[in-house]
Amino acid sequence: MDDDEAIREALCDLMMVTGLGCSTFDSAPAFLNDPGPNDFDCLITDVRMPGMSGIDLLERMRTGGSDMPVIMLTSVLDSNTRARALELGAQAWLTKPVADDALLDQLKTAIGAEDWPDEPGR
C-alpha cells in the first residue's frame, strides 16, 4: 500500500519476479474497504499517506484483532513513529529506498520459509 503509484508498481513487480502474488492499494481506506478476500500473508505499507496513516491503519488492524504481519516501508525517519509501529507489532521498519534483499528477507520471515515460493525460473 502506497499513495505513490510508481512505488506500488515497482513493489508489485518485485513480488511477481519473486513468484509471490500481490494486490496494491493507494490508501488505507481502499485496503480496508476492499471487497476482495482480505486474508493476505503480509502487508507492506507506507506510513505517511493522505486520509489515514500507516500507523493508524496498523492500530486499527490490531484493535480489530488482525495479527497480519505488517512491514512498514517509509521515508519517515521519526524514531517515535518507528517505536510506535514496533510496539504495535510491526514486522519490520524499512526505509526507502530499500534494498530488495532486505525487503524479501523480512517478507520471508513474515510468511515463513515453508510458504516461500521456489525461486522461479531457476
Next chain:
Amino acid sequence: MIIFDTEGAVHYWNPASEALYGWPALTMIGRGIGHLSTRSENEREHWRMLLQEGTWQGVVSRRTPSGIHIAVDIRQYVRFAQDGTPRDVIEYGRQSLSDGAVPGADWHIPDRLMAASWEIDVSASDALIATIARLRDEAAAEAQLNARYKDLVKAARIVNVNERTMRLVGGNRGRDLMIGQPVSGFWPLESRATLGELIVDAMTGKTEDATYRRQMPSDGILRDPLVTVWRAETHGRIYAAVNGTVDDDRSYVYLRASEARYRKLVHHMPIALWQVDASHMGRIYNDIRASGVTDFGAYLDEHPDLVELAATTVQITDVNRAAVQLLGGASALDLMRPVGYLFTVNRRSLHNVMIGRFNGQANYEEITKVETLDGRVLDVRMSVTYPKVLAELDVTIFSFEDVTERMSMEAEIRQLQADFTHAARISTLGELTTSIAHEINQPLAAIVTNAETSLRWLSRDDPNVEKVKALTARIAASGRRASDIVQHIRGMASKRQPERVATDLNEIVQESLIFIRHEIESQSIGIRTNLARGLPSTMADRIQLQQVVVNLLINSVQAVEAHSAGKREICIDTHRTENGALAFTLRDTGPGIPPDDIDRIFEGFFTTKEAGMGIGLAICQSIIAEHGGSISASNHPGGGAQFRFVIPVEAPDGSA
C-alpha cells in the same frame, strides 16, 4: 509756454514746448531763446516791438534738434515788475497752420515730450576726444575705436538729468545720486559706444548748433530709441536726449535689476543649467515641417547628418556654476561650446531632444548619460525646456541632475531585495526539507526497486526481456520525475536576478503544490483547487511567483496544523478579475488571523510564529508589488484565513 527774461534767457520751458520744438527743457533753461532763431534781423525788430508794446504776435521760425526749422505761431506778453520795468516774457506758441509742409513729422511721436534728457560734462576728456579724432582720421579699427568711445562715456560725468531720465535709469536713487556720476553707470552697455561716438561728433563738429543723432538698439524699455547729442554753450558740456516709445513701464534699472537677479538666481541654482540658442534649427524644422514631414523621429533616422549639424552648430550661450561643477570644468568658458559634447555617450538623447522641439513640446525629460570634461560618465536626469513658439527669444534651457549615486543606490536596493528574497526562499526550502526529501525519495525508491527487479528478471534462466523493458521505462519515468523536482528546488535555491517571462499562473500553483504536497498529506489536509481554464499568461518571474504561492501554502498548512478542531482543508482558486487581471485566492480552515494582526501581517519582521523570521509575507508583498499587483489578507466569514493576490497580465513596465 516759455518764460524768458528780458535778455532772452529761458527760465521756464514746459512739456508742450519740449513737444513742439524737440528741445528738452533741461537743455533750454538758461539758454537764450534767440539761438533757436536764425533770422536775426527780424528777431531784433520783433524784440523791440515786444518791449515797446508789451505784447507781440506773429510767426517765427525755430530750429529743432533735427536741424530743420519749423514755423510757429506765437503770442508773447511782457510781465512787468512793480516798478514798471519789464520783468520777463511769457510766450505761447503752436506750430503754424500755414507751415503744413514742414518736415518735422519724425518728432511727432506720441510721447516724444517724454524725451530723457541729459547734460553731460566731458571737459576732462579733451585729450581722449582728440585721440579719437586722430584715430578716426587714420581709419583705425572699429574695435579700437569702440573701446575708446566706451572710455569716453566712462569718463563723462552727469551734470543734470530730467525726470524721465531719472525714472528710466536712475531707479529710486534720485537726481542727486546721479549727478556727478559717470554716464556709463546709467547708460545701457549695448549703446555706450554709440553715445561715445556721438559725443565725439558733437565736440569736434564745426557748427556749434549741429545735432548728431543715432538709432539705438531697443533696450526693453524704449522701442527704437533715438539718441540726439549736441554741444552746450558751456565748454566741455554736451546735451543728450533719448526719444522712444515706452515699451515697458518698469524702469530700465528695474528691468536690469530683475535681469541681474534672474542671472544671479540661475547662476547660484544648485541644478546644472545650460542656456542654448537653437534658433537656426527652429528655422530648419519649419522648412522640414512645411515639406510635409510628420514623423520626425523617422526623418532623423534617415538624416543622421541633421543630428550632427545640431551637435556642432547649436551654441551654448550660458551655463551656471552648477553646470561647471557637474562637468568638472575650470570655468563657464569650458562649457560654452556647441552642444555636441553633452551627447558623446548617448547621441540618441540629442535625437530625442530634437524630436521634442520639432513636435512643439513644452519640455522633455529622460535619464541619460553624460561624459564629464575629465572623462567620467555620469547618470543624469536631463530636462529640456523649449522656447515658447511665439516668444521673441529663442532660448532652450537644458538642466542636468546627477543621479549616478541614486541609480547606484537603487541598484543596491534591488540587489538587497533580491538577496532578501533569496534568503527567504532558502529559509522556506529549509522548512520544506522533509517534504522535499520525501518528494525525491519516492522516485528514487521506485528506481531502486525497479532496477533490482529488472536484475532478477535478467538473472532467471528465461530472462523476461519484455518485463525488463517495461521496468526500464518506469525507471526512466521516475528518474525524470526526480530530476524535475531537483530542478524546481535548484530554481528556488539559486541566486539570480529576477526575469520576466510569459508565465501560466495555474502551472505555478501546481508546481508549488508539489513542494507542499507531502506536508499536506502528512497532516491529512484536503486540498481543493478551482483553477480557471484558459487564463492568459502573465509576464512574471516564475520562481518569485512560486515563492509567493509556496509561502502562502506553508502558512495555511501551519495554521490548519495548529487548529486541531474541524475540517482540515485548503481551497485554492484562480480566476480572471473584471479588470482582466489574474487573481489567486487561498483559504484555509485554520483559526484565522487575529484581528489585531491583520493590518501588520505584511510588515517586515512581523511574525506570530516562535521560530519565524517574519519576512515571508513581507517578501510576498514586495514580490507582488514588483509585479504591479497587490496582496491582501482577511478572515473568511465562514472561518479561516484568506489570502488573495491580483497581478496584471501585462508587466508594470508596459511590455506585454
